[in-house]
Amino acid sequence: MDEMTTDVDLAVRVEGLSRRYGPVRALDDVEMGMGRGITGLLGPNGAGKTTLLSILATINQPDAGRVSVFGLDPADTAQRVEIRRRLGFLPQELGFHRHFTVAGFLDYVAILKEIVDRRRRAEEVARVLAAVGLQGMAGRRIRALSGGMRQRLGIAQALLGDPDLLLLDEPTAGLDPEQQLRFRELLSNLPGDPTIVLSTHQVDDVSAICSHVVVLLAGKVRFTGTPAELADTAAGHVWTSHQRDPHALLSWRGGDNRWRHLGERPPAGVEVTAATVDEGYLLLSHTVDNPSTTRGWRRVGRRDR
Amino acid sequence: MTTPFPDQVASADGPGGHLGGEVLAAYATNRLDEVAAWSVEAHVTTCSACRVALRAFVDRDRLARNRSVLLAAAAVGEPGPARRLLSRVGVPEHLLGLLAATPSLRRSWLLSVLGVLAVVAGESVLANHLWNRGSGSTWGVLVPFLLVGPLLVLGGVALAFLPLFDPSHQLAAAAPFPGVNLLLARAVSALLAALLPVAVAAFFVPGPGWLPAAMLLPCLAVWCVALAAVTVVGATAAAVVSAATWVLPVIVVAASHPALAVVRWHAQVAWAALAAAAAVVAFVRRDRFEMGWTR
Amino acid sequence: MSSDASHDLELLRAVAAGDEEALGRLYDRHAGWLTVRLSRRCSSPEVVDQAVQDTFLALWRGAETYRGGGDVGAFIWGIGIRRLIDALRREGPSMRWSWSTRRSKSSEVVVSAEDQVLVGVEHGRLAPALASLSPELRAALEATVLDGLTTAEAARLLGVAEGTVKSRCHRARQALRAALADAQGPTLPNEHTWGTT
Ligand SMILES: Nc1ncnc2c1ncn2[C@@H]1O[C@H](COP(=O)(O)OP(=O)(O)OP(=O)(O)O)[C@@H](O)[C@H]1O
Numbered sequence: 197m198d199e200m201t202t203d204v205d206l207a208v209r210v211e212g213l214s215r216r217y218g219p220v221r222a223l224d225d226v227e228m229g230m231g232r233g234i235t236g237l238l239g240p241n242g243a244g245k246t247t248l249l250s251i252l253a254t255i256n257q258p259d260a261g262r263v264s265v266f267g268l269d270p271a272d273t274a275q276r277v278e279i280r281r282r283l284g285f286l287p288q289e290l291g292f293h294r295h296f297t298v299a300g301f302l303d304y305v306a307i308l309k310e311i312v313d314r315r316r317r318a319e320e321v322a323r324v325l326a327a328v329g330l331q332g333m334a335g336r337r338i339r340a341l342s343g344g345m346r347q348r349l350g351i352a353q354a355l356l357g358d359p360d361l362l363l364l365d366e367p368t369a370g371l372d373p374e375q376q377l378r379f380r381e382l383l384s385n386l387p388g389d390p391t392i393v394l395s396t397h398q399v400d401d402v403s404a405i406c407s408h409v410v411v412l413l414a415g416k417v418r419f420t421g422t423p424a425e426l427a428d429t430a431a432g433h434v435w436t437s438h439q440r441d442p443h444a445l446l447s448w449r450g451g452d453n454r455w456r457h458l459g460e461r462p463p464a465g466v467e468v469t470a471a472t473v474d475e476g477y478l479l480l481s482h483t484v485d486n487p488s489t490t491r492g493w494r495r496v497g498r499r500d501r
Numbered sequence: 502m503t504t505p506f507p508d509q510v511a512s513a514d515g516p517g518g519h520l521g522g523e524v525l526a527a528y529a530t531n532r533l534d535e536v537a538a539w540s541v542e543a544h545v546t547t548c549s550a551c552r553v554a555l556r557a558f559v560d561r562d563r564l565a566r567n568r569s570v571l572l573a574a575a576a577v578g579e580p581g582p583a584r585r586l587l588s589r590v591g592v593p594e595h596l597l598g599l600l601a602a603t604p605s606l607r608r609s610w611l612l613s614v615l616g617v618l619a620v621v622a623g624e625s626v627l628a629n630h631l632w633n634r635g636s637g638s639t640w641g642v643l644v645p646f647l648l649v650g651p652l653l654v655l656g657g658v659a660l661a662f663l664p665l666f667d668p669s670h671q672l673a674a675a676a677p678f679p680g681v682n683l684l685l686a687r688a689v690s691a692l693l694a695a696l697l698p699v700a701v702a703a704f705f706v707p708g709p710g711w712l713p714a715a716m717l718l719p720c721l722a723v724w725c726v727a728l729a730a731v732t733v734v735g736a737t738a739a740a741v742v743s744a745a746t747w748v749l750p751v752i753v754v755a756a757s758h759p760a761l762a763v764v765r766w767h768a769q770v771a772w773a774a775l776a777a778a779a780a781v782v783a784f785v786r787r788d789r790f791e792m793g794w795t796r
Numbered sequence: 797m798s799s800d801a802s803h804d805l806e807l808l809r810a811v812a813a814g815d816e817e818a819l820g821r822l823y824d825r826h827a828g829w830l831t832v833r834l835s836r837r838c839s840s841p842e843v844v845d846q847a848v849q850d851t852f853l854a855l856w857r858g859a860e861t862y863r864g865g866g867d868v869g870a871f872i873w874g875i876g877i878r879r880l881i882d883a884l885r886r887e888g889p890s891m892r893w894s895w896s897t898r899r900s901k902s903s904e905v906v907v908s909a910e911d912q913v914l915v916g917v918e919h920g921r922l923a924p925a926l927a928s929l930s931p932e933l934r935a936a937l938e939a940t941v942l943d944g945l946t947t948a949e950a951a952r953l954l955g956v957a958e959g960t961v962k963s964r965c966h967r968a969r970q971a972l973r974a975a976l977a978d979a980q981g982p983t984l985p986n987e988h989t990w991g992t993t
């Protein structure tokens with residue numbers, strides 16, 4: 197514990213964290229630290245990303261292990277409240293009171309975040325609405341918003357009160373391409389340099405804005421490092437040629453009609469090229485024994501042949 | 502800074518009879534003497550063109566920022582009459598804001614409470630009318646009403662604490678606002694919103710004159726039991742348990758005694774004791790109200 | 797100008813009926829001058845901004861309705877100055893201008909003869925008479941005559957007792973009367989000649 201609290205660079209520390217749902221090990225002995233900047237959580241469906249984020253957001257309890265957020269322990273009632281004061285949280289499935297107006301909903305969340313003064317709340321609401329580009333929608337009913345607008349509203353509520361720690365569970369799901377880029381811009385321009393943890397299925401997001409990546413597979417941490425390091429894990433495993441390659445785990449034809457292959461070992465004489473972050477992530481999830489993903493892919497590959 | 506103001510620059514607006522740009526500028530930057538400023542203000546009060554011209558002397562960003570705050574505040578929605586009344590009485594404005602998300606105060610819920618009460622009360626009035634022709638007065642007709650009253654209170658409380666009815670409960674759970682305060686604000690408003698119509702309906706059903714008062718304590722007891730139970734078992738189980746603490750005694754008593762025995766004074770003592778005990782349990786275990794942290 | 801006035805009336809009506817776009821447009825037309833004018837009565841931009849927002853919120857919530865008659869500008873000013881008084885009461889007295897140092901007594905800007913006619917400064921002997929008043933007396937007169945406030949409201953704006961406002965106004969009028977005694981200039985200003993209602 198001493199070691200954890202004195203480590204000023206790490207806003208979030210997790211040690212030996214486990215969480216079971218019946219027979220399912222959603223998190224299995226997870227060990228990680230998250231510092232300033234943006235940390236991306238990658239992992240297939242059911243990997244445990246949401247479980248991890250909800251534990252960090254203090255709304256879920258681990259079965260075993262230690263969590264420390266800003267040196268505070270969420271298991272302690274007073275410290276838990278202190279964490280919540282510094283937290284912005286976007287749940288994966290955020291529900292809305294649909295009769296609320298956009299501004300009314302944000303006002304409600306602002307009260308929950310202890311912004312008592314009515315005027316300060318209005319200022320905060322205006323600020324976060326502008327941050328996600330919804331300023332013209334303040335008076336709209338939530339039920340009249342499109343899915344992507346609702347997602348942006350969810351991001352907006354997480355920004356209320358300038359949190360020091362932002363936990364965003366799949367924030368870019370449902371956003372159109374322009375809004376995805378705006379989201380990156382938004383995260384890069386947040387005041388006060390908060391610690392951000394986001395889960396995503398879009399490896400693009402990770403390579404574009406994350407300073408760190410954590411790959412979760414079946415409740416276990418399989419990789420931590422920078423996006424470049426994740427790409428490096430596939431170095432020497434990506435090659436190109438003029439036709440399909442049966443040795444490859446995955447092969448696809450690029451726009452230039454050349455085939456690109458990802459596999460354990462390139463055959464002799466092929467042209468090995470630099471790997472991308474996607475390829476690092478894919479290779480990792482294929483080499484680790486992960487029945488839910490590996491089998492599915494192999495079957496498709498075999499039938500193709 | 503002193504700006505010389507030569508005659509030839511006067512009245513930039515020309516023949517319209519408006520103030521020149523430099524006079525406006527001097528006024529806006531507080532460089533006119535008071536008497537001249539008075540005159541400017543007197544003119545501006547009635548002159549639309551000069552009012553619009555003054556806008557140029559306020560920082561654009563400041564105007565834009567205030568504009569968006571204004572539009573946000575306007576869009577938050579007006580407090581309804583109930584909320585305005587409560588804030589007169591001294592309930593803090595932000596607590597009332599939380600109630601905006603309480604289903605037990607929504608019109609649809611209040612209307613269904615009234616609807617159920619109207620049906621049940623009407624039914625017992627009718628039954629009493631038919632029965633009293635034959636035999637003497639018996640309060641057996643009151644059983645449906647007795648059953649339903651506290652259950653409506655319970656329904657309101659369930660709306661207040663079942664996560665099912667709060668689509669954004671994860672946000673409430675992860676927010677610093679104390680879960681117990683949120684739950685109590687909702688539960689108390691739900692209690693009041695149901696208690697009032699139940700007491701009023703008790704005036705109309707055929708029964709002794711003390712019936713409206715006699716309904717209050719059982720309702721309160723069921724409410725306390727619900728709050729206590731939710732600190733011990735899950736929300737759904739708590740709703741079931743507290744419903745049973747009312748329904749079972751009513752049915753059992755009605756089978757062997759006159760139906761009203763369940764709200765007569767010796768029963769009232771029991772309800773009071775139950776309410777007190779449940780309140781103590783809820784108070785002692787209030788930490789467990791925190792949604793999400795109780796499993 | 798009359799089309800402007802009818803435009804303002806339309807906007808006011810639309811705002812009271814809950815049209816958000818109209819609220820934005822009404823704000824665009826009136827927030828600027830209101831901010832300038834309120835800033836002359838309160839040193840804190842934050843408090844002024846609050847008062848401006850509260851003014852438009854009052855219109856939006858229908859708390860204040862325009863009943864025809866005077867100019868829309870006068871109507872909005874009447875709300876604005878009262879919201880400023882409310883905001884000052886919330887924020888405490890430190891935000892008020894200290895009246896003695898409020899403005900330089902003589903203009904830093906020389907107003908041209910033509911403009912003087914326009915703004916009415918040279919009307920008779922009123923200007924020098926007003927200028928000769930002490931700042932406290934002038935402030936009391938400004939609040940009650942120019943701003944159209946009641947004595948109680950003026951007292952709150954100036955942060956003095958109601959009786960003080962009354963006596964200062966009385967003294968101010970006496971002083972003006974004396975200064976104007978020889979000249980056959982205009983009589984004492986009342987609310988209507990100053991354009992406020
Ligand atoms: N409340 C729950 N009850 C039972 N099992 C659960 C519950 N929540 C999660 N699980 C299980 O825990 C595992 C991890 O789920 P989690 O939601 O954390 O995955 P995820 O990485 O967020 O997936 P996705 O990408 O689909 O959002 C899954 O196997 C899931 O079935």
Ligand SMILES: [Mg+2]
Nearest residue numbers: 245246247288
């Ligand atoms: Mg998830």
Ligand SMILES: [Zn+2]
Nearest residue numbers: 519520548551
């Ligand atoms: Zn003019």
